[in-house]
Amino acid sequence: MSSASGSKTYVEIAAQPAALAAAALQLKQQSDWVDRYLKSGRFDEVIFIGSGSSYYQAQTMAATYRKWLGKSALALPSSELYLFRGQHTALNRNYLVVGVSRSGESTEVVLALESVQNLSGYTICGITCYEQSTMARLAECLVSPLGKEESTVMTKSFSSMTWMMQAAIASASAHALQHQADLEAVVAADSDVVQRADAFIQGLVQSEKLNKYIYLGMGAYFGIAQEACLKIKEMSYVWTESYGTLEFRHGPKSVVEPGTLVCVLLSEQARAYELKVAQEMQQYGAYVLIVTAEAGDDTAFANGVFEVGGRQLSDEARAVLYLPGLQYLGYYTALAKGVDPDSPRNLTQVVKI
Structure with missing residues (x-):
């Protein structure tokens, strides 16, 4: 093992505070995304989809959405929505599907979003770290600007995207000021x-x-x-x-x-x-x-x-x-x-x- 082993990962773990702060600034610039998707009364349920780490942060995003907004939300692996949609969704409901992908290039999340984008009752959007990615071109996405990573494993991207989506959810909450204050304290403590x-x-x-x-x-x-x-x-x-x-x-x-x-x-x-x-x-x-x-x-x-x-x-x-x-x-x-x-x-x- 060379003396440089793990150097990229170490730097990226340590860079989380800056990534959170950048996500906070970016969200202010994308406040209209919150208005269009999270504050909308059109949707019966939100489905957060991702693969691997992105699916795991989708679980935390969905739990936060349910708790803070008091509305129905679900987290699914992207492949489940793409290949087994009928086992997870019901007829005559309006769904917001939120793709979660660091790169915005994961085949499964792109296929899942494409599979529902033209279906009645489905609206798509997403969150990523790459504003020019395939997913970002397909659906309007929140972007964590300093979440980009060289290392294979997700660290600061996971933290910053999770925090950013929570902050977006907080903005749509009836208790926005309290949730936003909590999340600002997280940035300060990180x-x-x-x-x-x-x-x-x-x-x-x-x-x-x-x-x-x-x-x-x-x-x-x-x-x-x-x-x-x-x-x-x-x-x-x-x-x-x-x-x-x-x-x-x-x-x-x-x-x-x-x-x-x-x-x-x-x-x-x-x-x-x-x-x-x-x-x-x-x-x-x-x-x-x-x-x-x-x-x-x-x-x-x-x-x-x-x-x-x-x-x-x-x-x-x-x-x-x-x-x-x-x-x-x-x-x-x-x-x-x-x-x-x-x-x-x-x-x-x-x-x-």
Whole structure:
């Protein structure tokens, strides 16, 4: 492994604060997008579609949309809408389909959008980091201008696109001022979180010998847990899975043993229940890492606790602050295994069929 291994990925993880700030400025310039799509009363349901990481952020976007707007939303893999649309949608409903793609070139998201663009009851739009992409030419897109990446794995693009869509949703909410204030606090806190996460995760990887990785999250954090699972799998090729926190107790917990990392993305809404799961996994021999707004007496049992701050914020707004530590965990685990996270095997930045 060369001394330059992982250099692109490292720079891009560290660049998240600037990418969030740029997304905030860009959204002000694209406020008419919010008016046309998210403030419109024409749609019975919004369907966020993406592939891989883009699907996982679509899950967080959909959860935020439902919670903040009180309206129906769904997240689907792009291929499901393209190939199995009838199993997910109903007749006589008006759908807004939001394509989510870093590159705007993923074959599946483009095919899915093309498949519905001329159908009655469907309107398409999207979010991307590339304003001249195929998807951006096909549908009107929000653009995260500093989300563009050289590395194969998504890091700052995921964070900035997720935050940007949440900010767009906030603008359409009846409680816009509160949600917007929460998201502005996230931008202000992100630099500190990135720096602390770097040192914290580097120390954890150096001190612990782990061979299984489990990520648990609920609500808006379920998509984040799936993304965390994918990050470490992409970068370091280790065995890993993700589940809804309480769902993990219903069978999958049988894989827990010494050497297993169980990382719980702790919400405030279900904090007490999620901590019970964490304690149970520790009893089975797991190394329990809790990512939370704030540590307390109730988290003292954990093997590791990383605080992102912002306990006064909503769980949805805080979601992006959970990402830096999870991304660094994939990065430093890869380096420890002698793997270059910039060039994961079998992967390309854009997946085409």
